[in-house]
Amino acid sequence: MNTGDTAWVMACAALVFIMTPGVALFYGGLARRKNMLSVLMQCYFIMCLMSLQWVLFGYSLAFGPDVHGIIGSLEWVGLRGVGFEPNAGYAGTIPHLAFMIFQAMFAIITPALIVGAFAERIKFSAFVVMMLLWTTFVYDPIAHWVWGGGWLSNLGALDFAGGIVVHVSSGVSALLMAILIGKRVRTNNHGFAPHNLTLTVLGGALLWFGWFGFNAGSALGAGGLAANAFVTTNTATAAAGLTWALIEWQRLGAPTTLGIVTGALAGLVAITPACGFVSPLSSIVIGIIAGMICYMAVTAVKSKFGYDDAFDVFGVHGVGGMWGTLATGLFAEKVINEAGANGLLFGNVKLFFIQGFYLVSCIAYALIVTWILYKVVDAIFGMRVDREDELVGLDLTQHHESAYTILE
Numbered sequence: 001m002n003t004g005d006t007a008w009v010m011a012c013a014a015l016v017f018i019m020t021p022g023v024a025l026f027y028g029g030l031a032r033r034k035n036m037l038s039v040l041m042q043c044y045f046i047m048c049l050m051s052l053q054w055v056l057f058g059y060s061l062a063f064g065p066d067v068h069g070i071i072g073s074l075e076w077v078g079l080r081g082v083g084f085e086p087n088a089g090y091a092g093t094i095p096h097l098a099f100m101i102f103q104a105m106f107a108i109i110t111p112a113l114i115v116g117a118f119a120e121r122i123k124f125s126a127f128v129v130m131m132l133l134w135t136t137f138v139y140d141p142i143a144h145w146v147w148g149g150g151w152l153s154n155l156g157a158l159d160f161a162g163g164i165v166v167h168v169s170s171g172v173s174a175l176l177m178a179i180l181i182g183k184r185v186r187t188n189n190h191g192f193a194p195h196n197l198t199l200t201v202l203g204g205a206l207l208w209f210g211w212f213g214f215n216a217g218s219a220l221g222a223g224g225l226a227a228n229a230f231v232t233t234n235t236a237t238a239a240a241g242l243t244w245a246l247i248e249w250q251r252l253g254a255p256t257t258l259g260i261v262t263g264a265l266a267g268l269v270a271i272t273p274a275c276g277f278v279s280p281l282s283s284i285v286i287g288i289i290a291g292m293i294c295y296m297a298v299t300a301v302k303s304k305f306g307y308d309d310a311f312d313v314f315g316v317h318g319v320g321g322m323w324g325t326l327a328t329g330l331f332a333e334k335v336i337n338e339a340g341a342n343g344l345l346f347g348n349v350k351l352f353f354i355q356g357f358y359l360v361s362c363i364a365y366a367l368i369v370t371w372i373l374y375k376v377v378d379a380i381f382g383m384r385v386d387r388e389d390e391l392v393g394l395d396l397t398q399h400h401e402s403a404y405t406i407l408e
Contacts, residue, residue, distance in 0.1 A: 001086055002093035005093040005220070007222075012102060012213035012217025013098070013213065016105035017047075019105075019214065022207040023113060024039060024044065025206065026207060028199055029203060030116075031119055038119075038120070038393075038399060039119055046108060049128065050104075054100075057074065061074070062103070062143040062144045063148045066144070069149075069151035070150065079100065082096045082100055084097065093221055106143075106214075107140075109166070111134055113170040116311030117174030121184050121185075122181065123385050126382060130374065138173060138373075159358075161214055162214070163272045164362045167269045167321030167324075168318055168359065168362060169366045170318075172367055175314035176371060177370065180371075181384050185390050192310070208268065219276060228276065228336055229275040232275045236287035237271065240264060240287040241267060244266065245263060262294075263294070266295075269317050269320030269324060270286050271286055272324055274286060274332065277331075277332040290324070293323055297312075297319040302315060330343045330344045331345060
């Protein structure tokens with residue numbers, strides 16, 4: 001056991017934890033005044049609910065002893081057998097408990113990302129049940145496939161910190177739920193303008209800050225690999241934010257604060273699967289392309305198809321994660337991480353096709369299971385609030401409180 005590695009991973013777990021309040025503030029600022037607290041409540045409730053789910057059975061399903069490459073067994077239910085000694089299968093220099101709590105923070109933030117798709121119109125009771133089921137039947141199995149010794153890891157798929165496990169799984173599920181729940185009720189000609197971009201910028205800053213733990217912490221040790229992940233994360237983020245701002249400047253005549261923050265978030269998402277496998281120079285290219293394609297997804301694609309993904313979960317997390325997964329197959333260099341492989345640009349065509357298969361299979365699984373879960377929960381609880389409750393706002397109708405004295 002290495003005390004330096006242990007301290008690093010536990011500190012990174014705390015950094016990842018702060019990302020969920022960051023998501024809450026990012027989304028809360030984008031919401032209308034009357035729904036501010038509902039967004040914060042959904043994220044905070046997830047922090048509590050998923051913390052317990054993970055300890056009781058989620059960790060065992062995701063990382064427990066493998067069952068036919070599909071799921072972890074229930075051998076570690078209630079953290080039985082998860083103690084102070086390292087687990088050589090995952091991290092040989094830190095306590096098993098430290099690895100468990102680091103991974104818990106990923107299980108918390110992933111369903112919280114989905115909140116931004118159906119914001120301002122979901123019934124809270126249905127939301128709670130849906131997110132618990134989604135984490136159990138979508139997130140936990142995919143995490144096992146990739147990180148827990150499942151069939152995709154045996155195939156050679158690479159995902160350093162969760163491009164598919166976290167971002168694509170949540171992004172495509174969010175898109176489907178946004179379509180199934182329907183568009184928000186429009187009450188004026190101003191659409192759904194953010195009510196407080198200052199909070200959104202603060203949330204974006206917390207996400208950028210916490211992402212260093214998210215990505216560099218996934219090295220599971222304080223060494224060169226963590227340093228590389230840290231540098232590539234910051235570099236890709238800066239490149240994507242700058243790209244988004246320049247596109248707006250050229251197309252709209254001025255760059256916007258919301259634009260550069262959203263662009264930076266797209267860069268964070270795109271570099272996540274690749275950060276421990278690519279060089280800083282490659283991360284610049286990944287960031288620039290992320291800024292370009294996510295901008296198009298949030299503007300042109302969303303406008304063309306007309307879905308109401310309230311805070312662009314799919315356009316940023318889904319599309320950014322897809323690009324990052326494929327980019328790993330392009331730019332990966334085995335010299336950076338011996339556990340990885342060279343990508344297409346370094347002579348290994350096979351990895352790019354593995355990444356593509358990994359992407360398609362996880363998207364299909366997430367969509368199918370999310371659709372089933374949504375239909376079941378909607379039939380039992382009713383997923384959407386009444387029109388009158390939506391017009392009043394979820395702060396008052398779902399939680400009997402308000403963030404501000406003025407509703408609209």
